[in-house]
Amino acid sequence: xxxLDFHPAGRHFLQIPGPSPVPDRILRAMSYPxxxxxxxxxxxxxxxxxxxxxxxxxxxxxxxIYPASGTGAWEAALSNTLSPGDNVLMFETxxxxxxxxxxxxxxxxxxxxxxxxxIEGWRRGVQPKMIEERLRADTQHAIKAxxxxxxxxxxxxxxxxxxxRRAIDAAGHPAxxxxxxxxxxxxxxxxxxxxxxxxxxxxxxxxxxxxxxxSFNAISPKAFAASKQAKLPRSxxxxxxxxxxxxxxxxxxxxxTNLLYGLNEALEMILGEGLDNVFARHERLxxxxxxxxxxxxxxxxxxxxxxxxxxxxxxxxxEGIDADAVRKVIYERFDMSLGTGLGKMxxxxxxxxxxxxxxDLTLLATLAGCEMGLRLAGVPxxxxxxxxxxxxxxxxxxxxxxxxxx
Numbered sequence: 001x002x003x004l005d006f007h008p009a010g011r012h013f014l015q016i017p018g019p020s021p022v023p024d025r026i027l028r029a030m031s032y033p034x035x036x037x038x039x040x041x042x043x044x045x046x047x048x049x050x051x052x053x054x055x056x057x058x059x060x061x062x063x064x065i066y067p068a069s070g071t072g073a074w075e076a077a078l079s080n081t082l083s084p085g086d087n088v089l090m091f092e093t094x095x096x097x098x099x100x101x102x103x104x105x106x107x108x109x110x111x112x113x114x115x116x117x118x119i120e121g122w123r124r125g126v127q128p129k130m131i132e133e134r135l136r137a138d139t140q141h142a143i144k145a146x147x148x149x150x151x152x153x154x155x156x157x158x159x160x161x162x163x164x165r166r167a168i169d170a171a172g173h174p175a176x177x178x179x180x181x182x183x184x185x186x187x188x189x190x191x192x193x194x195x196x197x198x199x200x201x202x203x204x205x206x207x208x209x210x211x212x213x214x215s216f217n218a219i220s221p222k223a224f225a226a227s228k229q230a231k232l233p234r235s236x237x238x239x240x241x242x243x244x245x246x247x248x249x250x251x252x253x254x255x256x257t258n259l260l261y262g263l264n265e266a267l268e269m270i271l272g273e274g275l276d277n278v279f280a281r282h283e284r285l286x287x288x289x290x291x292x293x294x295x296x297x298x299x300x301x302x303x304x305x306x307x308x309x310x311x312x313x314x315x316x317x318x319e320g321i322d323a324d325a326v327r328k329v330i331y332e333r334f335d336m337s338l339g340t341g342l343g344k345m346x347x348x349x350x351x352x353x354x355x356x357x358x359x360d361l362t363l364l365a366t367l368a369g370c371e372m373g374l375r376l377a378g379v380p381x382x383x384x385x386x387x388x389x390x391x392x393x394x395x396x397x398x399x400x401x402x403x404x405x406x
Contacts, residue, residue: 013336015366017153017312018183019205019212020356022262026209029265030258037257038250046249049260052267056185056208056275057200057218059192062243064217065263067256070182070203073215074100075107076237077178077199078145081223083231084108086144089134089175091115091126095154095342100147100180107232112143122344125152125159125307128167135171145176145198151184153206154342156302156314156351158188165196176223182206185216186270187282187311187355198223204259206311207278208266209356213259219243282310285354285363288392289313292367292385296374301349311355312339315370316348321379323350330373336366360393 014021035041053063066072082088085108090101092115104111114130115121126148135143146168151158161179168177176198181190186207192200197220204214219239227239241252270278286308293300293315301314317323327338327350339351352370354363367389374381 008335010335013334013366013369015353016337016339017206017351017353017355020207020209020353020358022211023209023269023357025269026262026265030211030262032258032261034257037254042257043249045260045264046246046251046255048249049263049267050246050249052264052271053216054218055271056267057192057202057216058190058194059200059218061193061221062219062224062239062246064219064239064242064246065251065255065260066215066217066237067213067254067259068215069212070180070201070205070215071099071103072237073182073201073203073217074103074180076215076217076234076239077201078104078107078109078147079230079232079234079237080217080227080239081176081178081199081230082107082109082144083229085110087112087142088145088147089114089131089143090147091131091149092121093124093126093149093155093157093159094122094152095345096152096180096182097149098343100149104147109232111147119344120303122155123157123301123303125157125304126164128160128163131164132167132171135168135173135175138173141174143173143175145178147178148180150179150181150190151188151309151311153183153312153339154345154351156300156309156312157304157307158184158309158311159307161190161197162195169196176226182215183311183355186275186278188309189279192218192220196220198226204263207270207282207356208263209269210259210262210266213256214263279310281359282355284393285358285360286310286313288360288363288389289352289354289367291388291392292371295383295385295388296371297380297382301345301351312351312353314341314345314349314351317350318379321377322347326350326373326377326379329377330369333376334369334373336369336373338370364389364393 185202200218204210205212299316341349
């Protein structure tokens with residue numbers, strides 16, 4: 001039974017990999033009175049957020065904003081660019097890559113799932129060489145799109161999207177590149193234009209520090225041209241009318257006005273801090289977390305240090321330890337939520353989110369809660385992880401690095 005009267009002292013620690021905590025500043029912005037979505041004030045707001053979000057995606061091209069979850073933006077990316085029966089190459093890196101494949105199947109596409117065998121595929125990033133080899137073999141260019149996840153939220157792996165683009169180009173293949181960076185945007189470096197991505201999918205509830213309810217498609221000219229020939233059914237998701245009306249700051253349907261207030265505030269916060277500083281902060285917190293996990297003597301879910309995620313860290317449990325039981329102890333004793341293991345990793349690991357509105361002291365409290373909970377749950381630890389994290393975070397050169405990135 002849901003305990004609606006459960007109000008422990010202090011703030012709940014929401015340390016899942018999204019939705020991430022919403023800053024008070026954004027909550028206050030969302031509380032503004034709702035205005036006429038056809039009035040002049042709304043047009044000004046629309047133009048401002050549409051221009052600002054381009055800076056986060058690092059693009060000069062249109063970014064479509066939907067009143068939907070990231071799942072909706074997945075569907076928009078597929079339905080605007082593809083036709084029934086089209087072959088799509090997708091790469092298995094975790095639970096969300098798997099869900100995107102299931103959606104492709106349900107839409108009448110023919111996805112082909114590449115990946116490393118077994119659990120290994122859920123501990124490493126996209127393998128560009130495998131994509132290149134498969135595209136070289138597709139001499140008839142039957143494959144119309146390559147779909148990959150940038151930051152796989154279920155595993156803590158951030159794949160090299162620029163390398164995927166190089167692989168497609170090296171194969172001389174015309175396939176579109178569709179990328180999910182729902183949990184990566186505004187946390188990990190991402191460059192829609194420079195990396196040659198055709199459609200980038202993202203959402204509001206991760207690095208943008210908003211509640212769920214907004215999602216995005218950043219669109220290349222090649223993708224927009226493909227949408228004119230695509231035959232999958234679409235109406236609400238159709239880019240054409242949205243992009244046209246967005247030129248004046250409006251939408252062809254009722255947008256989520258108050259979430260757009262929040263988005264405007266989030267953009268001011270992120271761009272005010274500076275994107276490079278935001279990325280550096282996430283990298284610092286991620287490294288501190290990994291140092292704590294190693295000190296505990298536990299294994300990090302991502303097995304390739306080259307693709308460690310700055311967004312979250314997956315922590316593997318020793319054989320015979322139920323990760324969900326550990327999470328339950330931490331939640332009930334310390335009022336902190338951690339991410340569960342998903343799909344193949346259910347019960348084998350938990351996920352520590354260190355994204356969005358998170359700083360050094362927030363992270364140290366999170367790691368303290370994890371460490372106490374692990375001990376209470378009977379998980380054998382080599383030593384305390386807090387000194388390792390504190391030593392890393394307190395180094396003067398770490399702070400200097402942030403300033404230098406400005």
